[in-house]
Amino acid sequence: MSTQPDSASAPATSSRAGKYLTFFLSGEEYGLEILKVSEIIGLQPITRVPRMPDFVRGVINLRGKVIPITDLRKKFHMEANGTEDTCIIVVQMKGVQTGIVVDRVSEVVAIAEADIEDAPSFGAGIHTEFLLGIGKAAGRVKLLLDIDKVLVTSELEALAAAQSHAA
C-alpha cells in the first residue's frame, strides 16, 4: 500500500492522510498531525496556575514565552503516572503554542487515508469527538487526535470550571 496521500482522488477526506507523530499514553498509542507539532522538550519545572482544572498542569517558560501545559492523562481521565520518558510536545494551533504532557514519544509514521477509519462510537461516557480517526500502521492501532478539539474543549471546560469555582 502507498504511504503517499492521494489527494487527487479523494479531496474531501484526504486531509486525514499524512505524517503523524505517535506517542504513548497509558499503554495506548496516539498520533498527532506532524504539521501541528513545533517541538518536543523534556519535562521541566511547571508553575501551577491556581483555580484551574487539574488537567491544566500550569505554565512553563519556553525560551521566554509562557505557554500552558495540558496533561493528556488527566484530560483523558487516566491515572497520573510520570515516567522517565515523560515529555512535553509543543503543538501549534491557530498561532497559539500549547504544551501537552505525554508518557513517551514513539515515532513519525505516514498513514494513508485508506488506513484511517472513523472513530467508532462507544456509547455514553466515552468521548471520541476529539479523534480524527483510528489509523493502522505496521499492524498497530494509533488513535489520531484532533488536537484543536482536545485543547479547545479543555479551554472551555477550564473556563467553565473556573467560573463555577468563582461563583
Next chain:
Amino acid sequence: MQHLTLDDAATLLLQLEASDTADLTKLRDALTTLAFENLVPLPAQPFVARAARVLGTIIAGTTADANAAFTDVSEAIEEAMRVTDASAAPIMPAPAASAPAASVAAAAVAAAATPTPVAPVRSAQHDVGSDQLPEDADRDLLPDFITESHECVANSEAALLNLEENPSDEEAVNTVFRAFHTVKGTSAFLGLSRIAAFAHEAESLLSRVRDKEIAYAQGCADLSLRSVDMLSALLASVVTALEVDGRIPVPVGYHELLDALASYDPALHAHGVVLTERGESEQRNSASPDIAPAGNSAPASTNNRANTAANNAGAAPSSAAANAARQARGEPSTDATIRVRTDRLDRLIDMVGELVISQSMIAGDESLATGKAHELLRKVTHSGKIVRELQDLSMSMRMVPLRATFQKLARVVRDTAVKAGKQVQFVTEGEDVEIDRTLVDILGDPLVHMVRNAVDHGVEGPADRAKAGKSNAGTVRLSAYHASGNVVVELIDDGRGLYREKLVSKAIEKGLIESDKSMSDSDVFSLIFAPGFSTADKITDISGRGVGMDVVRRNLESIRGRIDITSAPGNGTTFAIRLPLTLAVTDGMLVRVGQERFIVPLTHIHMSFRPEPAMLSTVVGHGEVVLLRGELMPIVRLHRLFDVPNAVESPLEGLLMIVGDGKRRKALLVDELLGQQQVVAKTLGAALGKVPGVSGGAILGDGRVGLILDVNETVALAQHDGTVPLKWDRDRQRDVAA
C-alpha cells in the same frame, strides 16, 4: 454690501425662519463663500463651514429639529466670530489661488442672488493661495502625521472602492469616516487648519451617509473619492512645505471640492456631481447653468499650477516649484521611518528581556567565578555590555515624548476657559519626558478630563480671583518629570482648591461615607474619584455631571498609574499622577506562599508587616481582620484562595501585605517576601483563557515562570469566597500569645 460679514450673518439669522428657504439659501451661500474664500481667518473657517452645512440641512428639510439646528448655526457663527476676533491675523482679501476658482465661486453666489463682486487679481505680494506652516509647527511630529495620514488615505480608498461594489457596507463607511476623522483631529492639533477644515467637510458628508441621512449614491462616491485624492494632494503640499519654505500650496480644485462637499444635496446630486476635468472647478449647482462657462474656461487659463496638476496624478505635488525642488534634491527625506507591527516589536522587546536574563545567568555561572577562566570572563563581560545597550535601545523603541499630549491639552484649556469665561494661563514643563506609547494613548483622555476640571472647577472667575487677591488670570501648570523609576505628571492649578467640609457633606449626602472620622485629607480628596460624585453647583456642558473622575482613575489604574491629590482651600489643587515608564516591565515584589511564588505589583502594595497577636481578631466567628493604626482590614489568605499546600497558617508567622485602596484595603497573608524584582509581564497563553486573580506570568531569575497577581481581582475573589467559612485557628493564636 461688499461681503456679508459674520456679524451680518448672525443678525440675518435671527430674522429668519426655517420656511424662508430662499433667504436661508442666500445666507448659506454667503457663508460658504466666507469660509472657503479665506474671507475669515483660517481658524474660523471650520465653524463657518459648519454653519453653512447645518443651514443646508435646514433648507433641505432633512433636519429633525429645526430649532436645534438654528441654535447650532448661531453657535457656530458665534464661535467663528470669537475666533476671528481672537485671531491676530489680518483678514485676507479674496484669495486668488486660482483665478477660475474664485470666479466660479463668484458666479455661484451671483446665481444665488447675492451680488458679491470678486476681484480675482493675483497679488504678487502675498500669494494667498498658500498657507504658511504654523510658526510653532512641530516639525518632528509632521512626518509622523504624514505617514499616518497616508495610511488613512490608503485605507479609505480601499474602503470606498469596496463601498462602490457594496453600498450597504456600513463598516466601509465607518472606515472612511474614521480615516477622515483621524486626519482632522491630528491636523487641527498640528495647526494645519486647511487640512482640518477639508477633512471636516469630507467627514461630514460621510457622517450623513453613516447616519442614513443620505444614501451612498454615485455623486457621493465621486465626491468621497475626490476627497481622498484631495487629501493626498494636501498631504503632498505639506511635504513640500516641510522641504521647501514652509509655504503650503493649495492644491488646485480645493475650493471647488470643498464647495461641492458643503452643498452636496442628495436630491440634486444623487446621480453624480458634475465635476470638470481634474484640477478644475466643477458645477456646483446644477440649478445655475450660468456657471458652466466659468468652469469650462478653467483649462484655458494658463495657470501653471493647474496644468501641472492636470498632468499629474491626484497625489502629485501641485506646485511646479515644489516639483522642481524635489527633483533637484533627488533624495528621500532624512528622518525616514518604518512602521512595524506592534506585536513584532513587543516580541523583540520580550526576547531582548530574555536575553538579558540568560546573559546574567551566564555571567553568574560558577565556572566563571573561580577566576580561572579569565579570557572567558572578559568575553562574557563584553557581551554583557552589548546586551545592556540592546536592552536600552529596545526599551526606547516604544517610547514617545509627552509633547504631543501636552500640546493637545493647550487647546482644551483655551476652549474650556473661553466657555467658562475665565482667563487661564497654561504652562507646560517637561514635554520631552518620554513614556511608553500605549501609556500615552491611555493617558490622553484622563488628562483632558482633569485639565477641563481644573479650568472649570479649580480656577475661579476673574471676579472671585480679584476678591481673593489673586491675579486675574489663573494658572494651570502641567509638568512631567522622572522620579524613582516612574514618570510623574503633575497638574497644578492656583484656583480655589478643595474644601474638605464640602466634599465630606456631599459624600455623606450621596451615602458614600457615614462620617469623615479617621479619614485623612488625602482620603477625603480621593472621594472625588467615586462614581457620580461632583461638587460643582450647577451642571455645565463642560463638567459637573460627576462622570469623569471615576473614569479617570479607572483608566489610570489600567496602566498601573496612581493618582494623589494635595490641596489647600484657596490655594489650588495638585494632582500627581505616577506612571510606570513602560508597561513592558513591572516592578514587583516576589512573595512566597508555600512552595509557590507570586509577583505582586509594587504599585498595589502599601506596606507589609508581621502582625502582633493583639492586632488580630475575628468578626462573627470567621471573618478575620487586622487592626492597624485604627484601620480595620479583612485578612485574605492567599494560600486558601489559591489552594496552596504547606503554607503558613497563622498570620503571626507570615506577613501581612496591605493592598488595595480607600475603603477596599485588604491584608494579604503571604509566607515571606523574597525581594523586589523587575519582571517582563507576559500573558499565560490564549489557550488558558482568563485565570482569575492572575494577570499574567513572568520569567524569574531561575528560568521558571512566576505568576503575577491581579490584586484587585484577588481581593474580589476573596469577597466571593467569603461565604466559605474561614477556620482561623484561634487555639493556635492563643498558644503563640501565651
